[in-house]
Amino acid sequence: MEIVILAVVIAVVAFLAICGLVITGRRKKTRESRAAATPAATTTAPPAEPQVGEDAETALEEPRRTIEEVGLPDTETAPAPAAPEIEIPEPSAGRLVRLRARLSRSQNSLGKGLLTLLSRERLDEETWEEIEDTLLTADVGVAPTQELVEALRERVRVLGTRTPEELRTLLREELLKLVGPDLDRTVHTETRGAVDRPGIVLVVGVNGTGKTTTTGKLGRVLVADGKSVVLGAADTFRAAAADQLQTWGERVGARTVRGPEGGDPASVAFEAVKEGTDASADVVLIDTAGRLHTKTGLMDELGKVKRVVEKHGPVDEVLLVLDATTGQNGLVQARVFAEVVDITGIVLTKLDGTAKGGIVVAVQRELGVPVKLVGLGEGADDLAPFEPAAFVDALIDGE
Template sequence: MDIVILLVVIAVVALGVISGLVVSGRRKKEVPPPEGDAPTTTAPPGEPHVGEEAEGAPEAPGRTIDEVGLPGVTDAPPVTEEVAPPPPVEVPEPSAGRLVRLRARLSRSQTSLGKGLLTLLSRDHLDEDTWEEVEDTLLTADVGVTPTQELVDRLRERVKVLGTRSPGELRALLREELLTLVGTDLDRTVHTETSGAVDRPGVVLVVGVNGTGKTTTTGKLARVLVADGKSVVLGAADTFRAAAADQLQTWGERVGARTVRGPEAGDPASVAFDAVKEGTAEGADVVLIDTAGRLHTKTGLMDELGKVKRVVEKQGPVDEVLLVLDATTGQNGLVQARVFAEVVNITGIVLTKLDGTAKGGIVIAVQRELGVPVKLVGLGEGPDDLAPFEPEAFVDALLGD
């Protein structure tokens, strides 16, 4: 028994010695190798605690926030947007005699009519074939069937009575007959004076189909009126096209005329009403109202035009309603004119692009169709190429020198 106990004690002691040796060996393995055998690592210095100062001097002296500045901000002075100065106010040339000054431009396209007639009438024998050629020449120039027949009948009678026909006599004869057809006794004044003692501006309504140059004509008419010493307010009642209001305003700024406009796609009658109201408040002489171009076949749009006129008339009568026609459309322009005349009371015609067509006879035809005179003609793209219509200058342009 004692021997067994002794053996257990010896075993326990042996295990203890062996365990100590193993632990000692492990600790020896964890000891770092001697200096020079392997690289050593150094732990980073500890962070300073609150109240302590970091070791070493700063790299540079500290700067204030004003000295540092903000990212992306430079010391350059602020850039200010330049506001474009308003365009200088122009002084249009006087309207009196303007058609005479533009006669050369008109005659370039119109002399084929006059020269053709003079050539035919100068023949030794004026037979039926010649008179048919005279008729064809007049019809081709859009004089119209009825006026053509009247002119040919009078020419046949007077040539027969005249007998001998020198070039000078024929020219004088033809000039006289053409003047009779064009009409020298018609009132071609653009009425801008109010009737009676009513203290309000004259109101001019400008109407027409798309593409006739209506807005441009309104702007040019403003120049004509300003040249005649009148103050003008423009009403941009074409609310379907924002560009129309911008264009009209540009025309007005060039002659010092203010433009009254409304929101895009707004009520054109409301804009027209406001234009007359503000023109009255400002003491203007004339209010020009530019309406939207509309096809004469569109009943709804034509009814809207009638509404514009009725709304404006709540402040007083409209003194002038000008229908703008493109002279190059010829007889088709007469169809347009009839429909417009049924909706609003047309008082005058403006023929544009008359310098670009040989169909000057449309002047005679449209006057005969509507019973109203041609008051203004457009003879080019320039700002002062709208001229009061003068029958004598027009006929002289037809016949040439």
């Protein structure tokens, strides 16, 4: 009985083993047939990284050369950087006359307005008030306006009949008297006494009035008049002020002395005068910091610049730069600067852009010093010595 059971078990095991072999064979054939039916996938290998030197698979066709064989660029034949071309400024004498048309375009409304009012058949109180208003609007100032109106009233009364030509002559004479034809308007660049040093000119004023540009243009005026100039960039607080001044100097061959940004302005001013003395220059122009005039500490610093420079000798000229378009606010600036340094002359910029030419009279009265230079445009040679007669003619006659 046990032998029978054992035989049955062996038979079952043999049967199962045979079945397993058959199934495995069928699966293998199925996989092979599927693989034959499906196209093989293409794998793109990443590009080989470039190699150099001994790691390169392919040797360079070109034979290697030594450094002696390669050679170096010929430094002697390399072109040197071109030196900036030196400009020759136009003479300063008579500039205001040449720029008269530009001046009259902006100022002519004042002269024409006054002539129109004076030409009325009947000059009553209302007309004289209009004349006063015209003068005040032109920033002539209260006291000078009253003086002019009184003088005109008296002369018109004496004159009686008034032809246009007589009125023009009358107005010209009174305006010229108001502007001050006898004031000394020379920019003093000569040293006082037998001192072997250059003349020293300080340029002061609030930032935004064109102070640094005016310093550069004044350098051109002096070069045009045959003087050698050294520029001192003592405005160390305003970014690019020294660069701006140096560019102006390079255009006319003037050396610029500068210091680090934010450095001591008095030190730069001192070195500029020393450099000018060593170079036997005729004039040293010093562009000072022009921070807001309301800051006492900064104004004290301006006083320090002047004191340090005076260790070389007295300052020969202190020019205050004012923006003609600021009107009465410019007079406030003028008062504060005059308290710190002794102003000897005024430079009025942007006079071509305003019909308020009366500021010339007002600022002279305020400071008791003359307008010596006027700016009449953006051009390099648009800074002109102030000539009262040419100025008044531009006010009255137009182009």
